[in-house]
Amino acid sequence: MRRTIVIIFFLVLLLTALVAAGSMYNRIWRSNVKLTADKDMDLFIPTGSGFEEVLQLLAGHNILRDTSSFRWLAHQKNYPSNVHPGRYRIRDGLSNNQLIGLLRSGRQEPVQLVFNNIRTPQKLAGTVAAQIEADSVGILSIFRDSALLAEHQLTSETVYGVFIPNTYEIYWNTSASQFLERMVREYRIFWNEKRLALARNIGLSPMQVMTLASIVDEETLKKDEEARIAGLYMNRLKQGIRLQADPTVKFAAGDMSITRVLKKHLAIESPYNTYRQGGLPPGPIVIPSVSAIDAVLNHERHKFLYMCAREDFSGYHNFASTLSQHNKNARSYQNALNRRKIFN
Known part of the structure; x- marks a missing residue:
């Protein structure tokens, strides 16, 4: 009897252990x-x-x-x-x-951060904030943080030049300042020896190339025209002629949606108004595309000094090497605008 009790005890104990082990x-x-x-x-x-x-x-x-x-x-x-x-x-x-x-x-999955075709700081901040933890307000604040920008040899005018449109693998919990640091690193990688040599050959710094590329981007949507437009502006820079680029006037006016640049726009006092100021603006007016950057570095060599949108509204331009020919082109375009009742 005692032996039976002992056996039952151990069986209960074993069963309890098995249940506990199963639960564990x-x-x-x-x-x-x-x-x-x-x-x-x-x-x-x-x-x-x-x-x-x-x-x-x-x-x-x-x-x-x-x-x-x-x-x-x-x-x-x-x-x-x-x-x-x-x-x-x-x-x-x-x-x-x-x-x-x-x-x-802490083995987190990175995100694929993508930004392209960005015109304004607000758009950039919003696009980036939708993909990482940092919010748009925090991202915008670093664009105005002079002390932080100075650490990277940047100013509020040049900071937009370090954002190279691309896809970047980045951690979601990246802060606004870490995002800027990453973009500065990517900017330096982008400006490899080949591109630096091309920039030296045309007499521009990398940031000046970015600035001119931003103007080229705003002048045309046609990739096959970018190098020609870049060559035109390089001709004007070399000859000391004001760029007189309409996109810079729109930027100075704070309205990139302007469809017809008027005299009142040309009179705006701004370092970005290239109708009143010589040379390049203080910094990019938009975040330039890689194709426009390379178009500046490898611009066409020609004698064109003037251009005007074609009157057929194809998105292409008529180019001229003389003012008289340019004026003819401009009148054709202005007449086309009038016919379509586009006045501003």
């Missing part, structure tokens, strides 16, 4: 992540978040089968003291151990 296994290694969609999910943990904020994010996405087991293991693995911000790729079927290991490690 479930808490640690059993799948606890259930995604409703048939694809991975990105979890964004903001900078400054604590463990409770992470739990709220997980609860908001409703991806944990059992929150209590996740909380228990998180404390066992000291995750509350090791919360890292960032973008984390969550896969369906992850166990608590796998999920906590991922979040605790």
Whole structure:
């Protein structure tokens, strides 16, 4: 009888151990992540978040089968003291151990930051802020932070020249100042020895190339015309003739949507108004495209000094080497504007 009792005791003890082991296994290694969609999910943990904020994010996405087991293991693995911000790729079927290991490690997924065809600082800030944690207000503020810009040998006029349109792999929790630092690094990489040599050959600094390229970008949407327009402006610079570039007047007026530059616009006092100021503006008027930058560096060699939009509104220009021919071209275009009743 006593032997039977002992056997039963050990069996109960074994069963209890097995149940406890099963419960422990479930808490640690059993799948606890259930995604409703048939694809991975990105979890964004903001900078400054604590463990409770992470739990709220997980609860908001409703991806944990059992929150209590996740909380228990998180404390066992000291995750509350090791919360890292960032973008984390969550896969369906992850166990608590796998999920906590991922979040605790800080192994976040980078984002593909893309910006192209940007005209204004506000547009740039908004486009970037939609892809990383930094907000548009914070990004705009670095464009006016003279001390920060000075660290990178930049000013509020030249800062827009360091943003090279491209796709960049970057961490989601990048701050505004870190974003600027990254763009400065990319700018220096972009200006390799080949491009620097081309810039020296045409007598311009890299930032002056960026400035002229921004004007070329605003003058035409036709890529096959960029090098010719760049050559025209290089001719004017070499001969000491004011650029008289309409896009710079629009920039000075604070309205890039102007369709017809009038005398009142030409009279605007601004270092960007190239009808009144000689040489290049203080900095880029838009973020130039790579094609326009390379068009400046490899501009056409010709004798053109003037250009005017074609009267057929094709987007192309008529070029002239004499003022008399240019005036004829300009009258044709102005008459075409009048016929279409485009007065401003």
